[in-house]
Amino acid sequence: MQEITTPNTHHAPAAHPSVIHKMPRVHYLNANYGWRSWLFTVDHKRIGILYLVSITFYFVLGGIYATLIRLELATPQGDLLKAETYNKFFTQHGIIMVFFFLIPSIPAVLGNFLIPIMIGARDVAFPKLNLASWYIFNLGGFFMLYAVINGGVDTGWTFYTPYSSQFALGNVAPAALGIFIAGFSSILTGLNFIVTIHAMRAPGMTWFRLPLFVWALYATAIIQILGTPVIAITLAAVGLERLLHLGIFDPAYGGDPVLFQHLFWFYSHPAVYIMVLPAMGVVSELVANMTRKRIFGYTFVAFASIAIAVFGFMVWGHHMFVSGQGMYAGMIFSFLSFALSIPSAIKVFNWTATLYKGSISYDTPMLYAFGFVGLFTIGGLTGLFLAAMGLDVHVTDTYFVIAHFHYIMVGGALMAYLGGLHFWWPKLAGRMYPEGWGRLSALIVFVGFNLTFFPQFLLGYAGMPRRYHAYPEEYQVLNVMSSAGASILAVGLAFPIIYLIWSMRYGPVASANPWGAIGLEWTTSSPPPTENFDHSPVVTWEAYGFRPLEESEVVGQMTPDDRPA
Amino acid sequence: MSAEVIGNHRVNHPDGHDRAESALAHHFENLEQQREAGTLGMWVFLVTEIMFFGGLFMAYIVYRTWYPAAFAEASHHLDVRLGGVNTVVLIVSSLTMALAVYSIQVGARRSTMIYLALTLALGLVFLGIKFIEYKHKFEDGLIPGAGFKFEGPYYADAQMFFTLYFTMTGLHALHMIIGVGILLVLIALVWRGKFSPEYHAPVELSGLYWHFVDIIWMFLFPLLYLVGTHLS
Numbered sequence A: 001m002q003e004i005t006t007p008n009t010h011h012a013p014a015a016h017p018s019v020i021h022k023m024p025r026v027h028y029l030n031a032n033y034g035w036r037s038w039l040f041t042v043d044h045k046r047i048g049i050l051y052l053v054s055i056t057f058y059f060v061l062g063g064i065y066a067t068l069i070r071l072e073l074a075t076p077q078g079d080l081l082k083a084e085t086y087n088k089f090f091t092q093h094g095i096i097m098v099f100f101f102l103i104p105s106i107p108a109v110l111g112n113f114l115i116p117i118m119i120g121a122r123d124v125a126f127p128k129l130n131l132a133s134w135y136i137f138n139l140g141g142f143f144m145l146y147a148v149i150n151g152g153v154d155t156g157w158t159f160y161t162p163y164s165s166q167f168a169l170g171n172v173a174p175a176a177l178g179i180f181i182a183g184f185s186s187i188l189t190g191l192n193f194i195v196t197i198h199a200m201r202a203p204g205m206t207w208f209r210l211p212l213f214v215w216a217l218y219a220t221a222i223i224q225i226l227g228t229p230v231i232a233i234t235l236a237a238v239g240l241e242r243l244l245h246l247g248i249f250d251p252a253y254g255g256d257p258v259l260f261q262h263l264f265w266f267y268s269h270p271a272v273y274i275m276v277l278p279a280m281g282v283v284s285e286l287v288a289n290m291t292r293k294r295i296f297g298y299t300f301v302a303f304a305s306i307a308i309a310v311f312g313f314m315v316w317g318h319h320m321f322v323s324g325q326g327m328y329a330g331m332i333f334s335f336l337s338f339a340l341s342i343p344s345a346i347k348v349f350n351w352t353a354t355l356y357k358g359s360i361s362y363d364t365p366m367l368y369a370f371g372f373v374g375l376f377t378i379g380g381l382t383g384l385f386l387a388a389m390g391l392d393v394h395v396t397d398t399y400f401v402i403a404h405f406h407y408i409m410v411g412g413a414l415m416a417y418l419g420g421l422h423f424w425w426p427k428l429a430g431r432m433y434p435e436g437w438g439r440l441s442a443l444i445v446f447v448g449f450n451l452t453f454f455p456q457f458l459l460g461y462a463g464m465p466r467r468y469h470a471y472p473e474e475y476q477v478l479n480v481m482s483s484a485g486a487s488i489l490a491v492g493l494a495f496p497i498i499y500l501i502w503s504m505r506y507g508p509v510a511s512a513n514p515w516g517a518i519g520l521e522w523t524t525s526s527p528p529p530t531e532n533f534d535h536s537p538v539v540t541w542e543a544y545g546f547r548p549l550e551e552s553e554v555v556g557q558m559t560p561d562d563r564p565a
Numbered sequence B: 001m002s003a004e005v006i007g008n009h010r011v012n013h014p015d016g017h018d019r020a021e022s023a024l025a026h027h028f029e030n031l032e033q034q035r036e037a038g039t040l041g042m043w044v045f046l047v048t049e050i051m052f053f054g055g056l057f058m059a060y061i062v063y064r065t066w067y068p069a070a071f072a073e074a075s076h077h078l079d080v081r082l083g084g085v086n087t088v089v090l091i092v093s094s095l096t097m098a099l100a101v102y103s104i105q106v107g108a109r110r111s112t113m114i115y116l117a118l119t120l121a122l123g124l125v126f127l128g129i130k131f132i133e134y135k136h137k138f139e140d141g142l143i144p145g146a147g148f149k150f151e152g153p154y155y156a157d158a159q160m161f162f163t164l165y166f167t168m169t170g171l172h173a174l175h176m177i178i179g180v181g182i183l184l185v186l187i188a189l190v191w192r193g194k195f196s197p198e199y200h201a202p203v204e205l206s207g208l209y210w211h212f213v214d215i216i217w218m219f220l221f222p223l224l225y226l227v228g229t230h231l232s
């Protein structure tokens, strides 16, 4: 019974040219063929790939809107787009990127693919529900796209009432319905992960032996199941007001539009953590495995995820300092928002401390992890500016806010998603991506991103408001810099799409563990068999139990279970 | 996880071929794990349902606090007797549902069928009475919007009460309709002998759902029908 595969962690550099690996004869990708085998699959790995295809489509679509927005803003005059068109484009950019790309990105793609393997299970707890959630997601996307094609929505992704419920020209109801439906796919994914992590762990896989990625997605799932139903019912209420005059937020009935903002941000602040917590989980894996060290303060990082999930529900009012909420409410929300930076800071310090005396690799995934830590820190610190009530009044609804949340969502969540995608690509596809192109793209993305969004901090502080298609001439220099950065960023993001697809056919075949990483996913073949493991794993070692690099090179192979915990 | 789980697991599919074993999905180790997962999943789902209704309850709390007199006045236009009868109907249906779960646990297929059918009938009675109430409101012009008719000073705020009334009871009725559908499926499955004392998780979990929907009504009834009766 101890004949289980032990993690094979000899440090083979990625795709060493002299070593030719062989793919397993049967794996999850070639187990069956044909579109039916994909559209009716219940294999969590294939469902992860289905999500990857769907959200890549939405990412490109949202990116096209971003490109058009930045093109318009290259000149002070509103010359490329009419004001109405511009309003629709930034709205659709926001809706698509938030609800149809960022929220499903890491959980639905990497989480679906990895969680069962990381905990030593054959699948998630409810495989059919998992497939259903992909269909639900696409049904939601269908209604959202209908709204776009039918003339577009112009409310902003925040759908503030009474504009959205009574004055906006059209398509609010189908767009809201699309988000409502897609929300249920997010809820079902969260439900599936919580039950999977509780009930499906392999023998010996205790809670404190779980990879930090699993902890992070557990915390994310808490937000998905507690927050998403609230935005669902809130958007349903907006839809009912438009269609049936059941106006819960209608001032004519004594209703309060500000109540909409409370309910909206009760979800939408925690939703930021639906995007960032999984990113933090990815970065924990990258930092540990690319420095060959156990994460400094494992327990703190694990509980910081849970703390962020729980306390993230108590700070939504920092979006409403100028919306007419009470002074004292504002002060409490401000204080709690400052307090919430503590668990995030714990993580940043622990990742940094992990680097100390680590054998740091500078392969593509680690470059993205470095990018994440730096950009997330800038995004987080500027978030404190916004949590300060006085300063927030000055920068409310300016480009300062835009820059802040793009540092979190793009600089943080997207960077980590790309890093994770590269890191686990050999497991997903069975082949390596081209490392040179990977590093080059990571560099271009980093430069392009900063050039796009750093000038927006300055623009916002100087007073340029968001959501206008024209602006006074004195803002042009910084806007041109931002637009130039956006074009660089677009190039950096297009490269991975091209070379990852290329590598599926032409990339060098990956070994089971090309990074010398630790984790159950690296003990099975690349790509894994449909049931994930040939022999079921029994876990007897702690998470991230690395030997020093020199030692593992001498021994050649390392079994983490033979070293003291 | 216990030692025998490690002992017999995953060599390949379990080779027991009796009815209970065939209910085991391929990705679970044993029926125990499968039942655990199902139960936890249903409880997590009910938590999401609480948050789903929670948004509306929040709106109710805010507006009831702001407009207590208008809510009391508007609440008098609801039929306490019909609402009360429906409350009793649902309490009894919870009892029959619990008896159905008990019956399948002890393997009494016939009484399971009877109790499920009774629960179904009571659910339909509830929906029927709810339909009659809606019809009365429609005839009395109490539908929010342009045609809303309401005497007295509370014209605007009373519309908010009826907006909440229709949204909350409508969402609840939607859950009842889904529950009725679930009961139909269960009855068909019990008829075909799909369940046994060893494997009956779907009956148990549907029971949880049914009780949850009943409990929501236990909150809706006093909040909507019994507002400010002490004022009159």
Ligand SMILES: [Cu+2]
Residues within 6 Å of the ligand: A268, A269, A272, A315, A316, A318, A319
């Ligand atoms: Cu926030």
